[in-house]
Amino acid sequence: AQVVQAEFVKSSVRTEDCPPSDGIPEFALVGRSNVGKSSLLNSLVRRKKLALTSKKPGKTQCINHFRINDSWYLVDLPGYGEELLASCDDVYELSSYEVWLLNQMVINLQPMHQHGTDASIPAKPIDLEYASWLGQNQIPMTLIFTKCDKRKKKKNGGKRPEENVQDFQELIRDFFQTVPPWIMTSSVTNQGRDEILLHMAQLRNY
Ligand code: GTP
Ligand code: MG
Numbered sequence: 001a002q003v004v005q006a007e008f009v010k011s012s013v014r015t016e017d018c019p020p021s022d023g024i025p026e027f028a029l030v031g032r033s034n035v036g037k038s039s040l041l042n043s044l045v046r047r048k049k050l051a052l053t054s055k056k057p058g059k060t061q062c063i064n065h066f067r068i069n070d071s072w073y074l075v076d077l078p079g080y081g082e083e084l085l086a087s088c089d090d091v092y093e094l095s096s097y098e099v100w101l102l103n104q105m106v107i108n109l110q111p112m113h114q115h116g117t118d119a120s121i122p123a124k125p126i127d128l129e130y131a132s133w134l135g136q137n138q139i140p141m142t143l144i145f146t147k148c149d150k151r152k153k154k155k156n157g158g159k160r161p162e163e164n165v166q167d168f169q170e171l172i173r174d175f176f177q178t179v180p181p182w183i184m185t186s187s188v189t190n191q192g193r194d195e196i197l198l199h200m201a202q203l204r205n206y
Helices: 037-045 096-102 112-117 125-136 161-175 193-204
Strands: 006-012 026-031 063-068 072-076 105-111 141-146 182-184
Touching: 026 037, 037 063, 037 072, 037 105, 037 141, 037 193, 105 125, 105 193, 125 141, 125 161, 141 161, 141 193, 161 182, 182 193
Parallel strands: 026 072, 026 105, 105 141, 141 182
Antiparallel strands: 006 063, 063 072
């Protein structure tokens, strides 16, 4: 399941400009801005700067395709709620982005440290909206909790990570027929890297 080759293919402003899928498995990294989508991609492929990252939210502005092992795609996206994703094609019932997303296997990232350090920060409404839409359209989703290295124990009356994961699962439970799998990660320590790669290999072989 390891990555032996990773190459940047294309940056697309519109979904119509994306490389043709041709049945090639694609995994889209979705989540709010700054949760660590691009950093996770770099961690997965063991490259520091293949995808560009920034301390400031809003770094990734386009749909960026990366071809892995010459056989599948990782797709780095802007944070949801950003311009590109909000742009809607009026003619169709679904926006072209949504149509595109229907063909993806979605990796939804949640910043664990926010849940971990401050139990008063629950999932944001946009996270739930998104999860609900994915569930309705039966798009397979995996929940990735990011920045687990940052978690400070018991600070601000924080909950244990397991409890935070459970809270989140509870909120999205009704959207899905089966509870989405979840993985704890850190792009600093590379926690969860092998687990995600193995998980994606299993999904590809369905
Ligand atoms: P957008 O492109 O704006 O949507 O953000 P993004 O989700 O791609 O986030 P990005 O990977 O650019 O990371 C945002 C910030 O979080 C950067 O300063 C990263 O160094 C930091 N970061 C990402 N992952 C981790 C992690 O696992 N641990 C820690 N401590 N910091 C992280
Ligand atoms: Mg990014």
